[in-house]
Amino acid sequence: xxxxxxxxxxxxxxxxxxxxxxxxxxxxxxxxxxxxxxxxxxxxxxxxxxxxxxxxxxxxxxxxxxxxxxxxxxxxxxxxxxxxxxxxxxxxxxxxxxxxxxxxxxxxxxxxxx
Amino acid sequence: xxxxxxxxxxxxxxxxxxxxxxxxxxxxxxxxxxxxxxxxxxxxxxxxxxxxxxxxxxxxxxxxxxxxxxxxxxxxxxxxxxxxxxxxxxxxxxxxxxxxxxxxxxxxxxxxx
Numbered sequence: 001x002x003x004x005x006x007x008x009x010x011x012x013x014x015x016x017x018x019x020x021x022x023x024x025x026x027x028x029x030x031x032x033x034x035x036x037x038x039x040x041x042x043x044x045x046x047x048x049x050x051x052x053x054x055x056x057x058x059x060x061x062x063x064x065x066x067x068x069x070x071x072x073x074x075x076x077x078x079x080x081x082x083x084x085x086x087x088x089x090x091x092x093x094x095x096x097x098x099x100x101x102x103x104x105x106x107x108x109x110x111x112x113x114x
Numbered sequence: 115x116x117x118x119x120x121x122x123x124x125x126x127x128x129x130x131x132x133x134x135x136x137x138x139x140x141x142x143x144x145x146x147x148x149x150x151x152x153x154x155x156x157x158x159x160x161x162x163x164x165x166x167x168x169x170x171x172x173x174x175x176x177x178x179x180x181x182x183x184x185x186x187x188x189x190x191x192x193x194x195x196x197x198x199x200x201x202x203x204x205x206x207x208x209x210x211x212x213x214x215x216x217x218x219x220x221x222x223x224x225x226x227x
Contacts, residue, residue, distance in 0.1 A: 042219035105157030
């Protein structure tokens with residue numbers, strides 16, 4: 001069974017804090033993604049990575065950075081958390097290859113910035 | 115204009131009904147389409163995918179793509195209360211090294227027993 005594990009289900013952080021969201025996958029997938037999910041806006045891609053140390057901006061990268069030092073781990077970093085970053089964050093991974101490869105999602109981290 | 119548009123619902127139907135979930139898209143570069151199901155407080159999981167116009171059937175679920183009108187649908191026959199979830203459609207672009215999915219907002223479905 002493919003597993004994508006996010007380190008926390010719920011987080012509460014203060015404005016201005018540096019926040020790390022961790023994601024680990026155990027299927028040796030090349031691709032990893034970070035999305036945020038908000039009511040009425042759906043899933044929006046923040047960053048993705050198709051290889052170790054490689055990263056590409058998604059649709060809403062402002063205020064975020066990422067790190068991929070190992071193939072199985074993809075971290076999302078909020079340099080200085082703000083209240084508008086309160087959201088559900090979802091990590092996903094997929095194998096490299098054919099167009100219709102499935103993206104496997106983690107359970108999500110609900111982040112509240114106060 | 116969003117690349118993938120989806121009515122957020124909620125859609126409430128009685129058990130046993132046929133459910134029709136629909137999306138429109140504007141990006142002609144989409145090469146494949148997927149439907150994900152997301153239960154409350156869970157991550158999305160793949161339900162079906164298709165990369166050509168026409169129908170694809172899997173049990174009670176049928177995915178339909180009409181590329182000429184940029185319209186994708188998911189039909190659920192004999193709907194069950196366990197089908198109650200948010201359904202997300204997505205269009206995909208194969209970018210060589212990676213696959214990028216653009217999601218709709220999701221439609222919340224409630225099947226009443």
